[in-house]
Amino acid sequence: MTDTDTKELKVKDKQEVSTSAEQTRPGLVFTPEVDIFETEKELVLLADMPGVQTKDLTIDLGENVLTLTGDIAPFEGAEEEDILIEYETGKFYRQFTLSEVIDQERIEAALSDGVLRLTLPKVEKTTPRKITVTAG
């Protein structure tokens, strides 16, 4: 992609989760930005969750609904005073409905540098099959 090589990154506001009913604990909740793409064999989800450690990340798949929850530990030391605050920190939460049939046994998740990479392989039978029409 030569396009991304030259593009300047723009600052974007973190999106807060708008529904308030789902919260049980105080604190801000943000929607992580995601890329979802599929290839012939699998569905790949990339989510930006800066500050989330592996142990604080929960990925739940049930009834074709995928739920991502990421908790963050506070970064600031107790002695620190704010001078300039441009972004806020809080939990990450997002849900997706999956349309493809996913092979739950082979789901892989990796978290590196604050980016979650979730690989969801499709069940063999949903892999598109080329159908050749024979003239009869």
Add this chain to the structure above:
Amino acid sequence: MIYRRLFDLPTYRVRSPFDELERMRSQMDRVLEGFQGAPVFRPTAGVFPAVNLTEDKDRYYVRAELPGIKSGDLDIQVTGNNLSISGERQTGADVEGARYHRREREGGRFSRIIGLPGDVDPEKVDARLVNGILTVSIAKAEATKPRQITIS
């Protein structure tokens, strides 16, 4: 922790006894705006990445959320009282033959200069990138550190 100073302007805050009042007012604004569903006004410099600047007795701390960036792709420099952070972000989502359902993450170059409010010691700068959060800690110059004065 929940309600930190959300409405600080990107200029440096002058501490005053009214700070606390100002903060309460901001919190109320936030609650009310939340009910109306209007976006909360949060001033930024408009340059990627958004940073949080804090200080303690000895150091300034600059934090930025930079998910998916390797330490090798970052260039951090301190010149005088300015800290410059630049680099490039790859999203890792450019796959041959892929069909996209969502494309919200962005890649590209970025460069930002942050002016620090006081003199710093450019020899004592420490930068760490953990879980996509960059923390640059810069030691204050001896002259700007608060000094305890004992009464003799």
